[in-house]
Amino acid sequence: MSQTAASVHFPNRMDKLIHQFIDTIRAATEDRRRLRIRGGGSKAFYGNPATGEDFDVTGYHGIIDYEPTELVITARAGTPLTEIESTMRAKGQMLGFEPPHFGGGATLGGCIAAGLSGPRRAYTGAARDFVLGLRLLDGRGTDLRFGGQVMKNVAGYDVSRLVTGSLGTLGVILEVSLKALPLPQAELTLACEQQRGEAITLMNAWAGQPLPLSATCHVEKRLYLRLSGAESAVKAAAKKIGGEPVPNAAEFWNGVRDHRDLFFSGDGPVWRLSVASTAAEIDLPGHQMLEWGGALRWLKSDADADSVRKAARKAGGHATLFRRGNRTTGAFHPLPEVLMRIHRNVKQAMDPVGILNPGRMYPNL
Amino acid sequence: MPIDFERQRAVCSALRAFMPEHNVLFDREDVTPYECDGLSAYRQVPMVVALPENEAQVCEILETCHAMRVPVVARGAGTGLSGGALPLGNGVLLSLAKLKNILAIDTQARIARVQPGVRNLAISEAAAPHGLYYAPDPSSQIACSIGGNVAENSGGVHCLKYGLTVHNILKLRVATIEGEIVELGGGGLDAAGYDLMALMTGSEGLLGVVTEITVKLLPRPECAQVVLAAFDDVGAAGQAVANVIAAGIIPAGMEMMDQAATLAVEPFVNAGYPTDAAGILLCESDGTREEVADEIARIEKIMRDSGAHLVRVSQDEAERLKFWAGRKAAFPAVGRLSPDYYCMDGTIPRRRLAEVLRGIAAMEKNYNLRCANVFHAGDGNLHPLILYDANDPGQLQRAELFGAEILKLCIDVGGTITGEHGVGIEKIDSMCVQFGAAELETFHALKRAFDEHELLNPGKAVPTLHRCAEFGRMHVHSGKEKFPELPRF
Numbered sequence: 014m015s016q017t018a019a020s021v022h023f024p025n026r027m028d029k030l031i032h033q034f035i036d037t038i039r040a041a042t043e044d045r046r047r048l049r050i051r052g053g054g055s056k057a058f059y060g061n062p063a064t065g066e067d068f069d070v071t072g073y074h075g076i077i078d079y080e081p082t083e084l085v086i087t088a089r090a091g092t093p094l095t096e097i098e099s100t101m102r103a104k105g106q107m108l109g110f111e112p113p114h115f116g117g118g119a120t121l122g123g124c125i126a127a128g129l130s131g132p133r134r135a136y137t138g139a140a141r142d143f144v145l146g147l148r149l150l151d152g153r154g155t156d157l158r159f160g161g162q163v164m165k166n167v168a169g170y171d172v173s174r175l176v177t178g179s180l181g182t183l184g185v186i187l188e189v190s191l192k193a194l195p196l197p198q199a200e201l202t203l204a205c206e207q208q209r210g211e212a213i214t215l216m217n218a219w220a221g222q223p224l225p226l227s228a229t230c231h232v233e234k235r236l237y238l239r240l241s242g243a244e245s246a247v248k249a250a251a252k253k254i255g256g257e258p259v260p261n262a263a264e265f266w267n268g269v270r271d272h273r274d275l276f277f278s279g280d281g282p283v284w285r286l287s288v289a290s291t292a293a294e295i296d297l298p299g300h301q302m303l304e305w306g307g308a309l310r311w312l313k314s315d316a317d318a319d320s321v322r323k324a325a326r327k328a329g330g331h332a333t334l335f336r337r338g339n340r341t342t343g344a345f346h347p348l349p350e351v352l353m354r355i356h357r358n359v360k361q362a363m364d365p366v367g368i369l370n371p372g373r374m375y376p377n378l
Numbered sequence: 379m380p381i382d383f384e385r386q387r388a389v390c391s392a393l394r395a396f397m398p399e400h401n402v403l404f405d406r407e408d409v410t411p412y413e414c415d416g417l418s419a420y421r422q423v424p425m426v427v428a429l430p431e432n433e434a435q436v437c438e439i440l441e442t443c444h445a446m447r448v449p450v451v452a453r454g455a456g457t458g459l460s461g462g463a464l465p466l467g468n469g470v471l472l473s474l475a476k477l478k479n480i481l482a483i484d485t486q487a488r489i490a491r492v493q494p495g496v497r498n499l500a501i502s503e504a505a506a507p508h509g510l511y512y513a514p515d516p517s518s519q520i521a522c523s524i525g526g527n528v529a530e531n532s533g534g535v536h537c538l539k540y541g542l543t544v545h546n547i548l549k550l551r552v553a554t555i556e557g558e559i560v561e562l563g564g565g566g567l568d569a570a571g572y573d574l575m576a577l578m579t580g581s582e583g584l585l586g587v588v589t590e591i592t593v594k595l596l597p598r599p600e601c602a603q604v605v606l607a608a609f610d611d612v613g614a615a616g617q618a619v620a621n622v623i624a625a626g627i628i629p630a631g632m633e634m635m636d637q638a639a640t641l642a643v644e645p646f647v648n649a650g651y652p653t654d655a656a657g658i659l660l661c662e663s664d665g666t667r668e669e670v671a672d673e674i675a676r677i678e679k680i681m682r683d684s685g686a687h688l689v690r691v692s693q694d695e696a697e698r699l700k701f702w703a704g705r706k707a708a709f710p711a712v713g714r715l716s717p718d719y720y721c722m723d724g725t726i727p728r729r730r731l732a733e734v735l736r737g738i739a740a741m742e743k744n745y746n747l748r749c750a751n752v753f754h755a756g757d758g759n760l761h762p763l764i765l766y767d768a769n770d771p772g773q774l775q776r777a778e779l780f781g782a783e784i785l786k787l788c789i790d791v792g793g794t795i796t797g798e799h800g801v802g803i804e805k806i807d808s809m810c811v812q813f814g815a816a817e818l819e820t821f822h823a824l825k826r827a828f829d830e831h832e833l834l835n836p837g838k839a840v841p842t843l844h845r846c847a848e849f850g851r852m853h854v855h856s857g858k859e860k861f862p863e864l865p866r867f
C-alpha cells in the first residue's frame with residue numbers, strides 16, 4: 014500500500030522513469046541491442062527464452078485510478094497483481110479473468126503481456142476481454158495510448174487487445190485500464206467422481222443451461238464445479254446438479270490457477286492444449302487435467318511435440334509446451350505461412366528494429 | 379468523383395472472367411442502391427459492384443483488385459451509421475449480401491458457423507429451438523449482417539453483461555487483399571500468436587474481408603424482468619446507475635432516455651413511459667428465477683433510494699417487451715419528429731453524465747437545433763439524436779458541427795468519439811482530436827501490415843496526418859468565420 018501512496022504522491026518520479034525507459038529503448042534501437050523486458054519474473058518459464066539485456070520495468074508501479082462505480086481500474090505495469098486484487102476486493106470487486114500469478118512477484122504488466130487467464134475464463138472472459146486501454150512504448154520508444162477507460166470504444170484499431178498476450182514483442186506496457194467485476198455474492202464448489210469422457214459431456218451440457226457456472230475442472234477422476242452468483246441462484250443450481258460441497262474450495266482453485274496443484278508436480282513436460290470444448294479425450298499417454306468446460310486440456314506427457322500438436326489440431330485448437338520439456342521446436346504452435354507473414358508485418362509496424370523480446374514468441378518475431 | 383469508364387470496363391471484364399455477368403454491376407441504376415449506408419448524408423456511386431456467391435469468389439475479386447490496384451469497399455447490409463461502407467468512385471463495392479448461409483449450428487459446443495451476410499437476428503432465430511441465442515443485439519439486428527457487426531465490433535442493449543461482438547466470436551475466416559484466406563481465433567478459447575481476431579474486430583473493413591464467422595451461443599436465460607424508473611433530474615438518474623453498479627449488480631441492460639426521447643417515443647409506441655419525467659431508466663435483470671427475483675427487488679429499492687418518483691416492474695413477458703419496445707423504437711420515433719436526424723455515438727465515464735447532458739443542452743441553444751438523448755447508461759455510451767432538416771440550407775452543416783462538438787466534449791471528459799458505430803468517414807476528423815500523430819501513425823503502420831498498397835476501404839477510419847493538419851486549420855477558421863457567436867466547450 015505504501016508503494017501506491019508513494020507513486021501517487023511523486024508522479025514526477027514516475028515520469029522520470031518513463032524518460033529513462035524511452036532513453037533505454039532509443040539507445041538499444043540505435044545499437045541494435047535486444048532487450049528482455051522483465052516484470053516480476055513469475056512467468057519467465059513461459060514461451061521461448063528471449064535473448065538480450067534485462068530491462069526491468071517493475072519500478073513503474075502503483076494504481077493510478079480506481080473508480081469502483083465505473084467498473085474501471087487503471088494501474089502502472091509494475092504494480093503487483095496482489096496489490097490490485099486486494100484493492101479491488103476491498104471495494105467488493107475483482108478481475109474477472111482470475112489471472113494466474115505463478116509466483117509472488119507477478120505484476121500487472123506481465124499478466125497482460127502473457128495474456129493468460131484462470132479458471133473463470135470460460136464463463137466470464139479472458140484477460141484481453143477485460144482490457145479497456147493501455148499505454149505503451151513501442152520499439153522506437155514512442156509513448157502511445159490506445160483504448161481508454163470506458164467500456165465501449167471503437168475509435169481506431171484495437172491495439173490494446175492486440176498487445177495483450179503478445180509477450181512484450183510489440184511494446185513495453187506502461188499502464189493498463191481494466192474492466193472490473195463485482196465479487197459474486199455467494200460461491201460454492203461441488204465435486205463428484207467422474208470419468209474423463211463423461212466429464213467432457215457433462216461440462217458442455219451444463220454450459221448449455223442457464224446455470225451460474227464460474228469454473229470447472231476434471232482431475233484424477235474427480236469433476237469439480239464452481240457456482241458463483243446470487244445466494245438463491247447458487248443454491249438452486251447446486252440442488253439441480255448435485256455432488257458434494259468441497260471445503261477450502263478457494264485453495265483448490267488457486268492451486269489449479271497457479272499450478273500448485275499436485276497435478277503439475279514432477280519434472281516432465283507440461284503441455285497446454287486449447288481445443289474445442291466438445292473435443293473427445295486427447296488420446297495420448299500421460300496425465301490430463303481439464304478446465305474451462307473442456308476447452309483447456311493440460312497434458313503431462315513425454316509424447317513428442319509433433320504428436321501433441323497433431324492431437325491439438327485435430328481437436329480444433331493448438332498446443333503450447335507450457336512447462337519444461339524440449340523447446341527446440343518452439344513453445345508455441347507453428348503458424349501457417351500467410352499468418353506468420355502478417356505477424357512479422359505487425360511486429361515490424363510496432364518494433365521495426367526488432368529489439369523487444371525477440372524470439373520469445375516465435376523466431377524472428 | 380466522376381467514373382473512369384475505361385477503367386470500369388477493364389475491371390468488369392476482369393471480374394466477369396470468373397463471375398456470372400449479373401453479379402458484376404456497373405449500370406448507373408444498378409449501382410445507385412449502393413451509394414450510401416445508414417449515414418445517407420454521404421453518397422457516392424461506386425465504379426463497380428461485385429456480388430460474390432461464395433468465399434472463393436471473394437478471394438478472386440480481391441486478388442484481381444489487388445493486381446489491378448483497384449480499391450475495395452466491403453459492404454454487409456449497409457446499416458452502418460458512420461459511412462464505413464460508403465463506396466469509392468474509382469473502386470469496387472464488394473457486397474457480402476449473397477453469402478447468407480448459416481453453415482452449421484453445434485448445440486453441444488454452443489457455436490454457430492455462419493457466412494458474413496447472415497443477419498444478426500437470423501442467428502438467434504436459428505438457435506432458438508435449441509434454447510440458445512447470440513447475445514450482441516444491436517437495435518438494427520433485424521437488418522444488419524454479422525460480417526458488419528464484426529467489422530464495427532457492434533454492441534447492443536445487453537452488452538454490459540454479455541459483451542460486444544469481440545467477446546462473442548471464436549473464429550474468423552478472413553480474405554486478405556491478396557485473396558488469401560487466414561483463420562483467426564480457433565476452435566478453442568484462444569489461438570497461437572497475436573490476437574489478430576481482436577484486431578480484425580472493429581477494423582471497419584480496412585484490414586481484410588471477413589468471409590466466415592464462428593459465434594458463441596448462450597443458453598437463453600430462464601427469465602428476465604425489467605424495472606422502469608422515472609426521475610425529475612437526469613443527474614439523479616445517472617447517480618442511480620452508479621448506485622446499481624456500486625451494489626455489485628451488473629444488469630442485463632441499463633438504458634436511459636431523456637424527456638425529448640420519451641416524448642417522441644410514447645405517442646409512437648405507447649410503451650407506458652411517463653413523459654413528465656426528465657429522464658427514465660430501464661434496468662433489466664435476467665438469469666434463474668431466484669436470481670432475478672432477488673436482483674429486481676434490490677434494483678427497485680436502489681431506484682427509490684436514488685430519488686425515482688415512479689418505479690414499475692414488468693409483471694409479465696408482454697409488459698417487459700412493451701417497456702423495451704419504446705427504447706428499441708427510439709431512433710425511428712425521433713425520426714418522425716423531424717425530416718432528418720443525426721445519431722451520435724460518444725462514450726463517457728458515467729459519472730460525467732449530468733455535465734455532458736448540460737453541455738449538450740447548451741449546444742442545442744447555440745446551434746438552434748433540438749437533440750434527444752438515448753443512452754446505453756450501463757456502459758456510458760451516449761446516443762444524442764440531433765434533429766435537422768436537410769432541405770433547409772445550413773442545417774446539415776450545423777448538425778455536423780453540433781455533433782463534432784459533442785464528440786469533443788466526450789473526449790474532454792475522458793471518453794471516446796465512438797462506442798459502437800465506428801469512425802467511418804463521418805468521424806474521421808474527430809479522430810484527430812482523440813489521437814495524437816504517433817498513435818495515428820501506428821494505425822497506418824498496422825494497416826500496411828495487412829494491406830501494403832492501402833486498397834481496403836482507403837480513406838476511412840484513420841485520418842492521414844495531412845488531413846488532421848488541414849482539419850486543425852479549418853476548425854479554427856470556421857470557428858472564426860462561420861459561427862463566431864458559438865462558445866466552445
Ligand SMILES: Cc1cc2nc3c(=O)[nH]c(=O)nc-3n(C[C@H](O)[C@H](O)[C@H](O)COP(=O)(O)OP(=O)(O)OC[C@H]3O[C@@H](n4cnc5c(N)ncnc54)[C@H](O)[C@@H]3O)c2cc1C
Binds near residue numbers: 516521
Ligand atoms: C436504426 C439503427 C440502429 C442501430 N443500432 C445499433 C446498435 O444498437 N448498436 C450498434 O453497434 N450499431 C447499431 N447500428 C449501426 C449498424 O447497424 C452496425 O454498425 C452494424 O454492425 C452494421 O452492419 P452492416 O451489415 O449493415 O454493415 P455495413 O453498414 O454494410 O458496413 C459497416 C462496415 O463494415 C465493413 N464490412 C461489412 N461487412 C464486412 C465484411 N464481411 N468484412 C469486412 N468488412 C465488412 C464495411 O466496409 C463498413 O466499413 C444501428 C443502425 C441503425 C440504422
